[in-house]
Amino acid sequence: MSTVKTRRDVLGTNALRPDGAAKVKGEFSFSSDMWSDGMLWGATLRSPHPYARIVRIDTSPALAIDGVRAVLTAEDVPGVLTYGLIDQDQPVFAVDYVRYMGEPVAAVAADHPETCRRALAAIIVEYEVLTPLTDPELSLDTSTPAIHPNGNVFRHQRIVHGDTSVVGDVVVEGEYEIGMQDQAFLGLEAAMAIPDADGAGIELHIATQWLHEDQKQIAACLGLPIERVRLVLGGVGGAFGAREDISLQVHSCLLALTTKRPIKMQYSREESFFGHVHRHPARVHIRHHAKADGTIVKIEARMLFDGGAYASTSSAVLINGITHIQGPYRCPSAVVDGFAVRTNNPPCGAMRGFGVVQACYAHESQMDRLAEACGLSHVEIRLRNAMRTGDTLITGQPVESVAPVERCIRETDALPLPPPLIDSPDVLELPGGTGLTSRSENIRRGIGWGVSIKNIMYSEGFDDYSTARCTLQDGVVALKFATSEVGQGFVTLAPQIARSVLGVTDVVVEPMDTTIGSAGSTSASRQTWMSGGAVDGACRLVRERLFEHVGLANGIDALRLVIEDDEIVDTMGTLRIKVTDAAPGVRFEETFEHHHRPTEDLDENGQGNCHVAFAFVAHRAVVDVDVELGLVKVVQVATAQDIGRALNPLSVQGQLEGGIAQGLGLAVMEEVIVQDGRVRNPSFTDYLLPTALDAPEVVYSLIEEPDPQAPLGAKGVGEPPCISVTPAIASAIRQATGRDIRRVPVRPQDICL
Amino acid sequence: MTVHSPRTIDQAVTLLEKYPSAMILSGGTDFMVEVNFNHRKPSQVVSTRAIEELRQWNIDHDTNSIFIGAGVTYSTIESSDIAQAAPALAEASRTVGSPQIRAAGTMGGNLGTCSPAGDTLPVFAALDAKILLASNAGRREVSFADFMVGPKKNSLLAGEMVLGVSLPIIEGWQGYAKVGVRNAMVISIASACLVRNASDDSVRVALGSVGPTIIRARAAESWWLDQGAPRSSSEMHTEFGARCAAEASPITDHRSTAEYRRHAIKVLCTRLAARSTSR
Amino acid sequence: MSENQIYTLTVNGSQREVKDSWIGESLLYVLRERLGLPGAKGACEQGECGSCTVMMDGAAVCSCLVLAASAVDADIKTVEGLAPDGSLTDVQQSFINNGAVQCGFCTPGLIVAIHNLLDSQPNPSELEVREAISGNICRCTGYGRIFAAVQDVIEQRGATR
Numbered sequence A: 001m002s003t004v005k006t007r008r009d010v011l012g013t014n015a016l017r018p019d020g021a022a023k024v025k026g027e028f029s030f031s032s033d034m035w036s037d038g039m040l041w042g043a044t045l046r047s048p049h050p051y052a053r054i055v056r057i058d059t060s061p062a063l064a065i066d067g068v069r070a071v072l073t074a075e076d077v078p079g080v081l082t083y084g085l086i087d088q089d090q091p092v093f094a095v096d097y098v099r100y101m102g103e104p105v106a107a108v109a110a111d112h113p114e115t116c117r118r119a120l121a122a123i124i125v126e127y128e129v130l131t132p133l134t135d136p137e138l139s140l141d142t143s144t145p146a147i148h149p150n151g152n153v154f155r156h157q158r159i160v161h162g163d164t165s166v167v168g169d170v171v172v173e174g175e176y177e178i179g180m181q182d183q184a185f186l187g188l189e190a191a192m193a194i195p196d197a198d199g200a201g202i203e204l205h206i207a208t209q210w211l212h213e214d215q216k217q218i219a220a221c222l223g224l225p226i227e228r229v230r231l232v233l234g235g236v237g238g239a240f241g242a243r244e245d246i247s248l249q250v251h252s253c254l255l256a257l258t259t260k261r262p263i264k265m266q267y268s269r270e271e272s273f274f275g276h277v278h279r280h281p282a283r284v285h286i287r288h289h290a291k292a293d294g295t296i297v298k299i300e301a302r303m304l305f306d307g308g309a310y311a312s313t314s315s316a317v318l319i320n321g322i323t324h325i326q327g328p329y330r331c332p333s334a335v336v337d338g339f340a341v342r343t344n345n346p347p348c349g350a351m352r353g354f355g356v357v358q359a360c361y362a363h364e365s366q367m368d369r370l371a372e373a374c375g376l377s378h379v380e381i382r383l384r385n386a387m388r389t390g391d392t393l394i395t396g397q398p399v400e401s402v403a404p405v406e407r408c409i410r411e412t413d414a415l416p417l418p419p420p421l422i423d424s425p426d427v428l429e430l431p432g433g434t435g436l437t438s439r440s441e442n443i444r445r446g447i448g449w450g451v452s453i454k455n456i457m458y459s460e461g462f463d464d465y466s467t468a469r470c471t472l473q474d475g476v477v478a479l480k481f482a483t484s485e486v487g488q489g490f491v492t493l494a495p496q497i498a499r500s501v502l503g504v505t506d507v508v509v510e511p512m513d514t515t516i517g518s519a520g521s522t523s524a525s526r527q528t529w530m531s532g533g534a535v536d537g538a539c540r541l542v543r544e545r546l547f548e549h550v551g552l553a554n555g556i557d558a559l560r561l562v563i564e565d566d567e568i569v570d571t572m573g574t575l576r577i578k579v580t581d582a583a584p585g586v587r588f589e590e591t592f593e594h595h596h597r598p599t600e601d602l603d604e605n606g607q608g609n610c611h612v613a614f615a616f617v618a619h620r621a622v623v624d625v626d627v628e629l630g631l632v633k634v635v636q637v638a639t640a641q642d643i644g645r646a647l648n649p650l651s652v653q654g655q656l657e658g659g660i661a662q663g664l665g666l667a668v669m670e671e672v673i674v675q676d677g678r679v680r681n682p683s684f685t686d687y688l689l690p691t692a693l694d695a696p697e698v699v700y701s702l703i704e705e706p707d708p709q710a711p712l713g714a715k716g717v718g719e720p721p722c723i724s725v726t727p728a729i730a731s732a733i734r735q736a737t738g739r740d741i742r743r744v745p746v747r748p749q750d751i752c753l
Numbered sequence B: 001m002t003v004h005s006p007r008t009i010d011q012a013v014t015l016l017e018k019y020p021s022a023m024i025l026s027g028g029t030d031f032m033v034e035v036n037f038n039h040r041k042p043s044q045v046v047s048t049r050a051i052e053e054l055r056q057w058n059i060d061h062d063t064n065s066i067f068i069g070a071g072v073t074y075s076t077i078e079s080s081d082i083a084q085a086a087p088a089l090a091e092a093s094r095t096v097g098s099p100q101i102r103a104a105g106t107m108g109g110n111l112g113t114c115s116p117a118g119d120t121l122p123v124f125a126a127l128d129a130k131i132l133l134a135s136n137a138g139r140r141e142v143s144f145a146d147f148m149v150g151p152k153k154n155s156l157l158a159g160e161m162v163l164g165v166s167l168p169i170i171e172g173w174q175g176y177a178k179v180g181v182r183n184a185m186v187i188s189i190a191s192a193c194l195v196r197n198a199s200d201d202s203v204r205v206a207l208g209s210v211g212p213t214i215i216r217a218r219a220a221e222s223w224w225l226d227q228g229a230p231r232s233s234s235e236m237h238t239e240f241g242a243r244c245a246a247e248a249s250p251i252t253d254h255r256s257t258a259e260y261r262r263h264a265i266k267v268l269c270t271r272l273a274a275r276s277t278s279r
Numbered sequence C: 001m002s003e004n005q006i007y008t009l010t011v012n013g014s015q016r017e018v019k020d021s022w023i024g025e026s027l028l029y030v031l032r033e034r035l036g037l038p039g040a041k042g043a044c045e046q047g048e049c050g051s052c053t054v055m056m057d058g059a060a061v062c063s064c065l066v067l068a069a070s071a072v073d074a075d076i077k078t079v080e081g082l083a084p085d086g087s088l089t090d091v092q093q094s095f096i097n098n099g100a101v102q103c104g105f106c107t108p109g110l111i112v113a114i115h116n117l118l119d120s121q122p123n124p125s126e127l128e129v130r131e132a133i134s135g136n137i138c139r140c141t142g143y144g145r146i147f148a149a150v151q152d153v154i155e156q157r158g159a160t161r
Ligand SMILES: Cc1cc2nc3c(=O)[nH]c(=O)nc-3n(C[C@H](O)[C@H](O)[C@H](O)COP(=O)(O)OP(=O)(O)OC[C@H]3O[C@@H](n4cnc5c(N)ncnc54)[C@H](O)[C@@H]3O)c2cc1C
Pocket: B023, B024, B025, B026, B027, B028, B029, B030, B031, B032, B033, B048, B070, B071, B095, B096, B097, B098, B101, B104, B105, B106, B107, B108, B109, B110, B111, B112, B113, B117, B118, B119, B120, B156, B160, B161, B162, B163, B185, B186, B187, B188, C046, C047, C048
């Protein structure tokens, strides 16, 4: 007989953020809010040229300025001169050449930001300006001179699968282009580097996605043993991929070690546009072969990703792009060629969706055309080809994940459409808003679809893992992990897990730092699965120890014990004891490393089980378009997402809505405009982000089919929301206007000229 | 840098005479961007915040004119009786930036900056506004056309400040429309103000963001008058729009293309013309 | 007032002396770096994000665009001054309850902007809410939970009126 008790905030509830109160009161400490006694300010000198040879650097005029404590260049880097997530080809400071506009050349430390600015202006750098390589097609041309010793091609990978001689009854073909998007997190890059008293080590407080990877790269550049470089997570104001690469980490540490003073560094918005990688612009040529009834029989594609000056994660982005080019559809045969190349454009790397955004825009645009060619509706063509669990991908990998693609489409389709546009709506509801450009008679409405498949976790044989420690004493749990909280809500989820496993209420999350093993990156939609798995594992081990203790104390087999609400209960007897009272004064502590199942490299034909798992989502967008002016208002986005299990439905909803807004940005307004290697719009005045008046109504349905592979049954939910919404909006614009739109973001002139 | 906070116009112009290189600070929404970005480091700043008189406005129905002080903010224009007397100015004000920008930003600052994308400027151009200027030597009035002389250039003399703007109250229809790629907080890539005078059915139209200064489409205006009444056919409006567009001289930059800007002017002016005759 | 002169601001009801500052500093900088009030955040320094929103003489403005030394006679209120120590305003509580906070960088500015809206317009329509916060960029939430949070406050306040 058990009485019903409620214990709040276990898995499945809308547990609230533990850092919420601090955040709403303005008391939460972001990395830009940090302060240290005796600190100096650091700043970076950047290249004004996309490509130039450094003839000479003279730092002495800067050093002569009162208040300037250090000026550093490549010569002052004690360890390896370059860093990078996959290939270490990016210089800490430019060596001999600058290869993109904004590349760091020197750094200064001074007593005031203003002194730093004067010092930067005083450094003399003589450049021999070279003609930049800015067209990625030219990077493939072997007659183009290499702009880096490693060559102009980061990676080429082919996929050849099935019967490549098959020809469809229907063939549709298109060339698509995706512009360069910026993550535009709100909290700018910032760090505080504090040198150890003995000068042989450093503590870095930093907003990052992956503490341990930073630590590894920093230590190598500083020439320090890894244990002398300690990282502590500073408050992170959003990430979206832009904090996966090194930005000011090494610079701030070097300045601190040189001056023996704490260094605060922080970027301005403009510098931030130069200081982190962007989403790869890409060109995709793709041909679908289908039977007359719309069944896809083969795809042929060529994908070209412009990786910019340095490698970052280009090679992995490329693999994601080509291995997802089939979309969430069955496809028995494929020939795909993918290239990620080097140019003198800004370096590109991780951003939410990681290569799949580009693939999805292309395959979904194609699905619309295929539907039209076969006389099917946009929904029918997708249902006809929808992938299912057990299908084989073009890499030969079987889809073992739960693959409810059909359900995603049907549930999205069943969501209510918005009411039709009324005759005289408030101007704010029309494209152009308060600009008073439109009246309802100028507007045409369109509905478009997008469906996507996204791998979750890392791929290609990477042994990815996450570590967590759980400590339990007198009913209070402390959790320790190095998982970066960037806003996604792992600090909410982890205590939910502990409460569910251990029957406790009070859970403390300890500071995230490198005193425990790696948690991997907060990216690839992986932390719920990976760090969630680690916390779950550690809590389960502690529970075993607790049961052993209680079993021993009460003379019963520990295997008979379970947790019910906040009590330990003997399933075969009468014992019932509160977790808080079960082991007074005894401390249980366990650490657990969660690894996912191994993956493989691709072979030369692009065959291999390279991904861990997949998540699916469908989007339906309704847009109003002022056809004459080419202005767009996204009215509504409907979505059904395959999430495995809603561990915190409110958090899931926040991820869905936030991702949709970012995908909307790429569809209609967000683009880093690069001309001849120069960024033209490095500010929020000209890089436009969706405002509250641009955000659509979002209606959604969560598809909960727990994935047996996933430790908590839940798939990551971070990336899918932003992927297929972009093509859905573009498709809706096509529907409204009849224009053949091949590129995102869709600009007014693409619609009306 | 020294910040002066005069309480009267006389005190202000005395300071401006004493410090000819002084910069005037009103709402700060342009000024502070320049300071924050190190583009400007004025040594002397004359803040108009404390000058009550600059925040006044007056609607005179006897002379059919409105005088608006340079320190009047956009949010005041939107929400006060100025909105009835000069609807196009209120519409233009509502499109400026965000609520925060409209709460701080002033009309005087828009004139001080004189950007071709300044949203009140096409309204001033279309209404043949008079700008009232003051210096220690006295006051003078210039037409808007003589005030704005280039992109971010006006004919203010050293030691001079804008006191305010006089606008006629015109019986008839007036409206403003602006194209930007976002539904809020966006700089215009093309804009137009059209004023239709009920007494003689003339129109005046001014174009923003499509030239080095605000452009009055005078040829289109006189073409309009040459057409017979009732001037309400959609063909006529389309033709009028095209004629306005022909007078624009837009450029291509990172915000848009010359071609699109010209096209947008055509559409906006066609629509404004149609709206002007639809009631 | 000249270079490095001391001046006094009225912030959250108390007089705060600003010493040793460069006179060209923005109110945002002075609040954060001189007065120990880091609640207002900077993400653009040019009025385009709203993270730095504070109330000045009853209007929500971007503190990055206010020359601090020119604000000596103004009544300034920051996010820190909205609720007494240890408590939360209804808007703050509603943000937490509705999942309107993710990374939280935009949050202080939004909280100020929303208080400002509801002070002058207790019963705004959804579009009025959207317009009122259209100068506050949030990159994480897509705004949906923020609208929900504001709606909750409107309803609660309506019920207790
Ligand atoms: C985020 C953002 C969005 C914006 N959006 C728009 C927009 O949509 N449309 C638009 O038109 N503008 C926009 N602006 C620009 C700006 O808000 C306007 O130009 C505003 O009118 C400036 O007024 P202010 O009072 O803030 O001027 P300040 O910044 O104080 O001054 C601007 C200039 O005018 C001079 N000045 C000020 N007052 C006087 C005076 N009385 N006499 C002589 N000179 C004077 C100053 O010396 C300075 O050169 C935007 C600005 C920002 C930051």
